[in-house]
Amino acid sequence: MKSYYFNEEHDMFRQSLKDFLNKEAIPNITQWEQDRRIPKAFWKKFGDMGYFGINFPEKYGGLDLGFFYSVVLIEEISKCFSGGFAILPMVQSYMSTPYILNHGSEALKEKYLPGAIAGEKICSIAISEPGAGSDAMNIQTKAIKNGDHYIVNGSKTFITNAFYGDFMVAVVKTDPEAGVNGISLLVIDNKSEGVSMRKLNKLGWHSSDTAEINFDDVEVPKENLVGDEGMGFYYLMGGLQLERLVAAVGGFAGCESALRYSLQYMSERKAFGRPINKFQVLRHRVAQMASEIEAHKYFTYHCCKLHNDGEYAVKECSMAKLLGTEMANKVATECLQFFGGYGYMEDYKMARFFRDSRIGTIGGGTSEVMREIIAKMIIDGQEYEEA
Numbered sequence: 513m514k515s516y517y518f519n520e521e522h523d524m525f526r527q528s529l530k531d532f533l534n535k536e537a538i539p540n541i542t543q544w545e546q547d548r549r550i551p552k553a554f555w556k557k558f559g560d561m562g563y564f565g566i567n568f569p570e571k572y573g574g575l576d577l578g579f580f581y582s583v584v585l586i587e588e589i590s591k592c593f594s595g596g597f598a599i600l601p602m603v604q605s606y607m608s609t610p611y612i613l614n615h616g617s618e619a620l621k622e623k624y625l626p627g628a629i630a631g632e633k634i635c636s637i638a639i640s641e642p643g644a645g646s647d648a649m650n651i652q653t654k655a656i657k658n659g660d661h662y663i664v665n666g667s668k669t670f671i672t673n674a675f676y677g678d679f680m681v682a683v684v685k686t687d688p689e690a691g692v693n694g695i696s697l698l699v700i701d702n703k704s705e706g707v708s709m710r711k712l713n714k715l716g717w718h719s720s721d722t723a724e725i726n727f728d729d730v731e732v733p734k735e736n737l738v739g740d741e742g743m744g745f746y747y748l749m750g751g752l753q754l755e756r757l758v759a760a761v762g763g764f765a766g767c768e769s770a771l772r773y774s775l776q777y778m779s780e781r782k783a784f785g786r787p788i789n790k791f792q793v794l795r796h797r798v799a800q801m802a803s804e805i806e807a808h809k810y811f812t813y814h815c816c817k818l819h820n821d822g823e824y825a826v827k828e829c830s831m832a833k834l835l836g837t838e839m840a841n842k843v844a845t846e847c848l849q850f851f852g853g854y855g856y857m858e859d860y861k862m863a864r865f866f867r868d869s870r871i872g873t874i875g876g877g878t879s880e881v882m883r884e885i886i887a888k889m890i891i892d893g894q895e896y897e898e899a
């Protein structure tokens with residue numbers, strides 16, 4: 513069918529990406545999930561292919577392509593039945609390093625972007641703290657200026673890519689008395705003296721590393737400030753739209769692959785003398801899910817087009833994140849049911865899909881927070897402007 517969003521070049525990019533994933537990633541995912549980590553050598557190969565730098569300028573090693581190439585990437589990595597695998601490039605290229613690209617000084621870009629785009633360095637975004645998740649404004653980590661440095665004290669938790677990673681974009685309070693205007697973004701090297709981490713055990717995303725981080729008098733050079741002091745919260749609000757969009761794309765793409773996998777199984781599995789895909793109750797469930805996935809997919813493409821055209825679409829991106837991740841929870845539950853007892857077994861990818869999907873409605877802003885944003889916009893007439 514004609515596509516309004518992808519052309520022949522996107523299709524060629526998709527095919528070579530699929531070939532790469534089929535050769536280099538998919539055969540290893542079960543092992544990586546068991547090892548609870550993905551070898552750095554793999555991410556170097558991923559970087560060599562240009563996949564970390566799709567929307568980054570060529571001068572830092574990027575491909576400088578349009579956003580729909582990233583949509584292709586996010587779709588395909590989300591179809592590999594491992595949220596732990598997909599999340600690393602999502603965080604690296606769409607949730608952390610864009611703050612450096614969009615707001616950082618030239619020196620900061622030259623210092624950090626080429627390594628990340630090449631896949632030699634892994635970056636994380638450190639917002640959440642033990643006492644501040646949804647309420648990000650309430651963070652307590654402080655960075656107080658002292659000569660040429662900031663001295664950072666505090667802690668972060670649930671930070672993806674941090675434990676085995678190299679640097680982070682950390683959200684800190686540079687002026688604890690200034691409320692929202694006292695929050696800034698600092699790039700901190702993970703190996704800095706005074707940074708310590710503990711790896712967390714999770715329900716899902718087993719191949720992804722998630723860390724609790726402590727900062728104990730960590731000296732960070734002043735030049736590692738991203739953009740202007742006190743602007744961090746506003747930069748963050750802008751960046752979160754892209755994070756939500758990525759979650760929405762991952763949501764429908766994961767659902768598509770779960771449904772395809774289920775259809776294959778349902779055509780082979782027999783009960784009462786016929787394939788289970790002949791039972792009307794299951795057929796109707798499939799039809800309903802396929803319709804919902806399709807509707808969500810095209811709404812999300814619309815949001816991606818808005819993003820690609822430079823629109824600051826807070827309401828639409830929040831809606832897409834809410835619907836896509838809620839749908840993934842539902843599809844995971846219903847598809848697992850099609851597999852009967854086999855769906856509960858580790859030998860079947862559906863078990864992993866089920867536990868990996870569950871984070872979608874929590875990470876990057878919970879469903880409740882998405883509904884709050886949407887309600888404020890459509891009931892109270894609140895408007896948001898990009899920083």
Ligand SMILES: Cc1cc2nc3c(=O)[nH]c(=O)nc-3n(C[C@H](O)[C@H](O)[C@H](O)COP(=O)(O)OP(=O)(O)OC[C@H]3O[C@@H](n4cnc5c(N)ncnc54)[C@H](O)[C@@H]3O)c2cc1C
Pocket residue numbers: 603636637638639640644645646647669670671672673714717722871874875876877878879880881884
């Ligand atoms: C695997 C994983 C990876 C993560 N990766 C990162 C990362 O890389 N970087 C990072 O900074 N963070 C990360 N997070 C943190 C994630 O963003 C937070 O968990 C999330 O924002 C929710 O915060 P919280 O866990 O503190 O829950 P809380 O904010 O304590 O919320 C608890 C419950 O209360 C509800 N609630 C809160 N406020 C409201 C309200 N106003 N109205 C209605 N309900 C409300 C929430 O929706 C939730 O159901 C990750 C989390 C996980 C589990």
